[in-house]
Amino acid sequence: MKTSAVTVCVINIVALVLVSGKDIRTYFQECQSDPSTHVDEDLLRKGLRGELADETAVGPHALCMNIKRGFQKPNGDVDVATLKKYLDQAEDRNVTLIDQVLKECGQRNGTDAQRAALALLDCMHRIIPHKEEHHQASVSAYRFHDECQSDPATLIDEQIFQKFLRGEEMDEPALGPHTFCINVKAGLQSQNGDVVRDGLKAFLSGKTKDTSAVERMVKDCGTRNGGTPEEAAVGLAKCLISNAKGVIDFISVFEKTEEKH
Numbered sequence: 001m002k003t004s005a006v007t008v009c010v011i012n013i014v015a016l017v018l019v020s021g022k023d024i025r026t027y028f029q030e031c032q033s034d035p036s037t038h039v040d041e042d043l044l045r046k047g048l049r050g051e052l053a054d055e056t057a058v059g060p061h062a063l064c065m066n067i068k069r070g071f072q073k074p075n076g077d078v079d080v081a082t083l084k085k086y087l088d089q090a091e092d093r094n095v096t097l098i099d100q101v102l103k104e105c106g107q108r109n110g111t112d113a114q115r116a117a118l119a120l121l122d123c124m125h126r127i128i129p130h131k132e133e134h135h136q137a138s139v140s141a142y143r144f145h146d147e148c149q150s151d152p153a154t155l156i157d158e159q160i161f162q163k164f165l166r167g168e169e170m171d172e173p174a175l176g177p178h179t180f181c182i183n184v185k186a187g188l189q190s191q192n193g194d195v196v197r198d199g200l201k202a203f204l205s206g207k208t209k210d211t212s213a214v215e216r217m218v219k220d221c222g223t224r225n226g227g228t229p230e231e232a233a234v235g236l237a238k239c240l241i242s243n244a245k246g247v248i249d250f251i252s253v254f255e256k257t258e259e260k261h
Helices: 005-019 022-033 041-048 055-069 080-088 095-105 113-127 131-149 158-165 175-186 197-205 211-221 229-243
Strands: none
Touching: 022 055, 055 113, 080 095, 095 113, 131 175, 158 175, 158 229, 175 229, 197 211, 211 229
């Protein structure tokens, strides 16, 4: 299997089970305990930062998880009945979304079982809003900022950062390193400075339910704007702050929020 951007999206799903329900965490640990389906957690962290990964490292784990949850049969076919039962049990059950998932994701998409597993997860991820992902996004922004503040190389004066979040124009050398540090941790940029559009969309979706606004911001800000990674980071941040007016308050986004346990 080759490296693909889809894998980044799938890795996010696998990694986020760590903050999901008890059964899912149990399945995750069971799949991790088997050497044939173990996935390096370093790989998961890289995926959350928007770095591409080899699907061969993720496919066996994804298939293991899907079989344990009943989404797939051992031969890789989608178990539509079990998938529907799972979706029907959701607290915020949405018939329209369920029908869409079953229609678009209910047919096997992949020549082998592992590819089919990755395709199924990616398909579901595109359609279903993930509450845990949204919560993770809300608590992560402050944490990423705090982590970047702890490194002298990416430290910035707090008042300057707050002014920047309010949209004030400024020429501050510390903005580039600090903003790039946050963006990489949040999965908005890769290490070379390119915008990770899937990560950007997931991050924004955790801040607003206005899907049209999210799509607009991804379209307007999803192309690299700047020479160095740090310049591109500031360009991306400025674009988001400008385009998010009336939709997302970035001052609130970077306020300290308690983690859920």
